[in-house]
Amino acid sequence: MSPRLIMKLDVAEVRRVPGDVILATLTHPRRPLLPAATAGAHVDVHLGDGRVRHYSLWGDPADRGAYRIAVKREAEGRGGSRRLHEMLVPGASLMVSAPRNHFELPETNGPVRLLAGGIGITPLLAMAQALAASGRSFRLHVFARRRATAPLLEEAQRLLGPGRVGAHLDDEPDTRVALPALLAAPEPGAVLACCGPAGFMAAVRDAAAHWPEEALLFEAFQPLAGESFVPEPFEIVLASGRRLAVPADRSALDVLREAGVAPPASCEIGVCGSCLCGYRGGTPIHRDVVLSPRARRERFAPCVSRAVGTLHLDLGDAGRAVEPEAPRP
């Protein structure tokens, strides 16, 4: 995973919107243009206490003057959004990484359905603006409890025009739609991108079970729920032949870190992709939400994923950043 520049950005504008959400506009104090983002990208926000959280960008990717994030205060969360709500005041500074995208639309010509559950609208609103600019056919479906607390719904309608946004609200029965009916008939070449709470995405996945797998794109903010997963100890073998034991109560990343060979890491819950490394053999138990089924054949997320027995890891890429300034192979 390539390193990303971390910048001290200005909190240029803060707007509290219904749903306990803050819309923040981040700009660079000296550079008029920020590193480019593609639609669906997120940035890492450093909370100043060692914790890092990622937030999808919802602004038009063509606007390189600012990053726009939407932060929903999750009272029951791990505390990151609560801290960020305190930090997001106009004039404050925030350490923010250059964007990275794990949720990129395939470049086909087919029509695009964007399905947003709650705050999951953020990356989809960026996609919708990029699609509108490219003239590709799309429709953004926003699912929320109430219009008044649907994050970014108003912005979406303003930016895209009401004809391209469908609002499906629990308390407005006329607007509700059954997912199986909505997704019954995919047009040829159609793509479906979905982001929202785990339950919402599971329902969409079920309703789109008859769609081709490559037409489906899901972004998760939460790691996969491992309700019944019981971690077992396993063993890592490095390319050097060195063997490391991973006890049941520790992550592979922890063990690699202790051994001084850890790749860079960020979220440590299997969603950001910072610590991804390769493996050459063994039976991994993938518990991340970043890797595609194809990528899982050769990549591994040591922060959350485990293995049965012995896993042969290849830290080649990840280890490079700590090597001396050596020429490329």
Added chain:
Amino acid sequence: MTWAGTLLHIHVAPSASVEMEELAEARLIPGRGIEGDRYLLGTGTYSRKPDIREVTLIEMEVLEALAQGEPRIPGLKAVLDPADHRRNLTTRGVPLGHLVGRRFRVGDVVLRGGRMNFPCQYLEELLGVPGLYEGLLNRSGLNCAIEAGGVIRRGDPILPLAD
């Protein structure tokens, strides 16, 4: 060797990957590094690989050559801003390639050339400038030790010292 150069820019970063910040002046601590910089704090990309890296320098002339795309082999033409190259000091008129093992003065501070800097893939990926690695080969600057500390300022003269 007779030459006389100038210190154009001073940059530090608190840790790996964090954007460099320009300073008008900086305090150099002998045997350690620049106050506020990652290689004094032990938070740099290469901090775990001990080496002479208390202060790094690069020539403005190299950045100008890159901007012109000269020489044409390896052919990179790119604007590399002094805030972006991640060396601490940007100089003009200083023959960095001749200063390995030599002592020289930056303002009141005395540096000793340790080894030629070697470009890294990390920087190319961090900045997203394809070809930067090749573009900096053999002109990537100088890594130095601090023999006599003190405060340096933008515009300070850089002068050779007798060994």
